[in-house]
Amino acid sequence: MAGNKLKSEKKEPKKKKEQLPDPTTLKPDKEPEVKVKELVKDERTHKVLGAFFLLLALYCFIAFTSYLFTWEEDFDKVHRYSSSVLFRHEVEVDNLLGRLGAFTSHWFFFKGFGIASYLFCYFFFIIGINFIVGRRVFRFWRNVKYIIFGLLFISMTFAFLTGKSTFPWGGAMGDALNRWTSGFLGKTGAGLLLLVAGLSWIIWKFNVDFKWPEKKPKPVKEKEPFAGFGEPDEEEEGEPAPVFTAPAKSNAMKGDGSQITVIPPAEEEDFEQELQLIEKEEPAAKVITYIPPTPVPEPEPEPEEELVMTMHEPELEPEPEIYTPPPVSKKNTEAAEVAFEIKPVYEDPSDEEVEEIVPVREAVPVDPYEPTLDLRDYKYPSLEMLENHGSDKIVQDTTELEKNKNQIIDTLKNYDIAIQKISATVGPTVTLYEIVPAAGVRISRIKNLEDDIALSLSALGIRIIAPIPGRGTIGIEVPNVKKTIVSLRNMLASDKFQHSQMDLPIAIGKKIDNENFIADLAKMPHLLMAGATGQGKSVGINTLLVSLLYKKHPSQLKFVLVDPKKVELSLYKLIEKHFLAKLPGEEDAIITDTKKVVHTLNALCIEMDLRYDLLKEAGTRNIREYNGKFTQRRLNPQKGHRYLPFIVLVIDEFADLIMTAGKEVEMPIARLAQLARAVGIHLIIATQRPSVNIITGTIKANFPARIAFKVSSKIDSRTILDIGGAEQLIGQGDMLISFNGELVRLQCAFVDTPEVERVAEFIGEQRGYPDAFLLPEYIDEKDMEGKDFSLADRDPLFEEAARVIVQNQQGSTSLLQRRMKLGYNRAGRLMDQLEAAGIVGPNMGSKAREVNVKTEADLEEILNSML
Incomplete structure (x- = not known):
């Protein structure tokens, strides 16, 4: 072991010596990697390109100018050798820029556009200036249009005027255009065409006024000025423009009582624009009192606002607001000279019911049917369950208003756009600045400055409305630095919502002028909502649903809730026995499964068809007329007539359904959107992906009312609203609603999840119906394929259906649907089983089947024999 260690120690220094760099050799430095994308974006690259184009413009200008004097000497040389003249050293030319200058000038003048070739120098010049300065000094595409028109017009005009001159004034292009036009229109026609084109361009560019000289009026005796307005004397040339002063109310921006002065804009002198502030706010404090439902008379019409020329005073509403639940509508029966009363006369229990018509001289007072008596002790939720998130009074920052006003005026002045008047309307989220442009200013010029104004104001994004419909002004919407939350509680407590006579009133939000936007869902009649994730769609749906819960009784309204995300609408599960509708046999009233969504939509279509049959039998056109007849007891419940509540279908994420089910969902949705509004079935569809394959043309055509929250692109905005603008919203409930042919910007009312839970718990703890509202049964035909029926496996409702058919002596499938509240498929199977039993x-x-059994006694014998 020790020996190995020594060996390893001896070897290590050798390796280190081998790794040492040789001092006599130099290693090349690594060149930094240059990415093409970064090189293109680099500011220095732009400046180099700008210098190149400026040099190119100067080069062409010198070459073209020299060509005017040396073209005769250089023409033969360049024309004979063509492009090879550039490489022939023996050829000498007189052009100041040598052979390249002579060839370039010959190519542009002789083979191109003649004297109009100078426009290419201008083209290279504007490109170079824009690159060097680093911003758009010259508008590129506008100048390109002018250059193209000038090349064609100038070359053709010079070719027409010079005729057979030796110098190529119009170039080859001008000569070709002149020959073709003269051959087509003649010499005179070609001249007239050039004259009209030139005059048209001058009029379009400079907006020339053509005025017939007027006779000077005779001198009139001087009159005293009336009400502060003086008649100005005739002006002499060079005198300053007169100043007109009008008595006005004190300016809300500066707090002074001086007069508003309007000075016509002048080019030489600067003018000071005075900002007018338009306020429209509701009372800050509200006293909320709960009063049980009582009949309320119709509200008197509100007085119209006075039209003031310079200022709009804030309009205040009555002092304390009183919360009153919706009144119970009772229609008094008017006395008639001759009326008829229908009295059923029962002679024998086995006999059929006979209706006897008894003429009466005076109308018999009959109490109208009241559907709310089914739950007579139902209490409407109180406003104390909702929180007041923000005050109604808009916070106005005078410094911000004045700063934005000055920035807008300065930005427009930089582009030579003069304005006469500017006013401001402060809203919860944005402030609307209305400007009146000076005479002769085109609206498109202001519209094109949208980005420039946003840059000067340092705003998130502005929206220009040019012009505002019905106002004669141009609107610039600028987001506020301090935004105000619009509370749903304040909107529901407003007098406009409390005393509304709408069928389905929904409080959506507030306009820019702080006015509550409350609409009738029954007149929309369907609503399409779209917006990017997290921009307020779910809060908007909760706002609509809570608005309806505060206004309608459970007997008057039912919801069909479709929630593919399974968590957004689960709060409303507590009100199942009061306000929700579901399929028979289903446990959960909130539909989350795609297959059950398809069944529910088809069941709604069946319910729609049944309701249309009831309207046809009653001789009415819509649900209001039908329910009016039913409450007046003019329809017989024994014939299948019943009180029809409104049904509102809410789909939270429509794109997910289209992806999973496709046509199975789109077809019933389209049917309901086309037909269901007259029978009280209305749709609210929300999606976060407003693409064309999700919101198809069929669906858009039947959803005239649309709400767009902030979207990511202008394409999405056009898909949902058919116009751009939604991509410039600032989010957090900022929306655009298209309704009744106009586009309105709103701040959506805010209601938090705990508030919705409190309202749902309050309603759910009260006594409700035994079960949710049951929709007609729907059985998919695919599930029933291959299943034959027999009398042994007959339907549980077979006996009941047989008695209905025999009693009415009408073998109709629609009769079974109405009387027994069945779907079309089940009613059809029952009719087939009755046919197999010999009853029909x-x-x-198209005709009804013949009923073979005439009495109920014969029917009982048949039924007993089948046991």
């Missing part, structure tokens, strides 16, 4: 005849197409 064979299928006769």
Whole structure:
């Protein structure tokens, strides 16, 4: 062991000597790796390119100018040798830049565009300046359009004017265009075309005004000015523009009582824009009192706002707000001269029911049917269960408003855009600056400065509305530094929500002017929501559902909740026996399984068809007319008529359903969207991926009301809203809603998860219905393939169905659907079993089957024989 150690010790120094570098040899240094991508992005590369293009512009300019004087001496040499002249040392040319200058000028002038070739110098110049400065000094594409037009127009014009001149004023391109145009339109037509094109470009570029000289009016005696407005005398050239002053209310921005002065914009003198602040806020303190449901008279129409020229005063609502649950609507029956009362007369229990029509001279007072009496002790949730997350009063930072106003004016002034007036409307999340541009300013110029204004304001992202519909102004929406949370409690306590006469009122959020946006889901009639992950879709769904829970009775509204994520809508499981609807035999009312979603959607389609049959028999067109007739007891429940509650289908993640089920989900959704609104079935669909394969054209066509939270790209915004803008939102409930043909920006009302739990627990602890609202049964035909039926395996409802058919003497499948609340598949199987038993005849197409059994006694004999 010791010997081995010594050997190893002796060997180690030798290895170290071998590893030492030789001092006599030099190793080459490693060159740093240069990546092409970084080289292209490097600022120095841009400056080198800029210098190259500037040199190229100067080179072409010198070569072209020298060509004007030396073209005759150099023409034969360049024309004879073509490009080989560059390499012939014996050839001498007179161009200042040698053979290359002579060849380049000959190629641009003679074979190109003639005198218009100078535009290439301008083209290289703007590219070089933009590269060197590092920002867009000259607009590239706009100048490219001008250069292309100039090359064609100038070359053709010079070729037309010079004719057969020896110098190539128009070049080969101008001569070719001139020959073709003159042959097509003639010499005169070609000249007129050039004249019209030139005048059109001048008018488009400089917006020339053509005014007919007016006669000077005769001098009139001077009049005294009226109400502070003076009639200005005629101006002489060179005098400054007059100043018009109008009495106005004190400016909310500066707190002074001075007059608002509007000065027409002048080019030489700077003008000071005075910012007008438009406020619209609700009272900060609210007194909330709970009052049991009582009939409430219709609210009086609100007085219209006065139109003020310069300032809009904040509109205050009444003092304390009182929370009143929705009134119980009772319609009084009016007396008529001659009315008819339907009285059932029972002569014998075995006989059929006979209706006797008795004429009466006066209307018999009949108490209207009240569906809310099924749960007469139901209590609406109180507003104390919701939290007040923020005050209604908007926090106004005067310094921020003034700073943003000045930045907007300065940015527009840098681009020679003058404005006449600017005003500000402060909202919860964004502030709307409305500007009135000076005469002659094109809106597109301001619209194109969106990024420049955002840069000057250092804002997250601004949105320009040019113009604001119905206002005659241009809007610039700038996010606030301090944002205000919109609380759902304050919206539900507002007078607009409490006294609304809508069928399905939903409190969505607040506008920029701090006005509550409350809409009727029944008139939307379906709602499509989209937005990126974490931008407020789930909170928006909770806001809509809680709004309906605070306004509707369990007998008037049912929810069908589809939650593929299994956790978002689980809070509403507690209200299953009050507000939820489900398929027969299902344990959980909140659908999470894709296959059960398909069955539920088809069951809703069956429910829709049944409701349309009821509306047809009642002679009504929509659910309001039908329920109105039913509550007035003008429809007979023994004929299958019943009170129809509204049904709201909520799908939280629609994209997941399309990926897993595809057409099986899309077809019933499209059917419901097209037809279900008249029978009280409405859809709320949310997705975080608004792509074209998810939101198809069929679905978009039937969802006119759409909500877009912040999305990642302009393509997604156009998919959901058919217009851009959603990609510039700032998130956290900031939304755009497209409704009734207009696009409105809102801040969504906020309701937290514990608040929803408290509301659901309060409703769930009350007495409810024995079970959830049952939808018609749906059995997939694929599951029933190959299963033949026999009388031994007849349906449990066979006897009941037979009695319904015999009593009505009508062998109709739709009759079984209405009376027994069955799906079409099960009713059809029952009808086939009745045919096999001999109770009804064979299928006769669109006609009802013939009933072979005429009395219930004969039916009982048949049923007893089958036991």
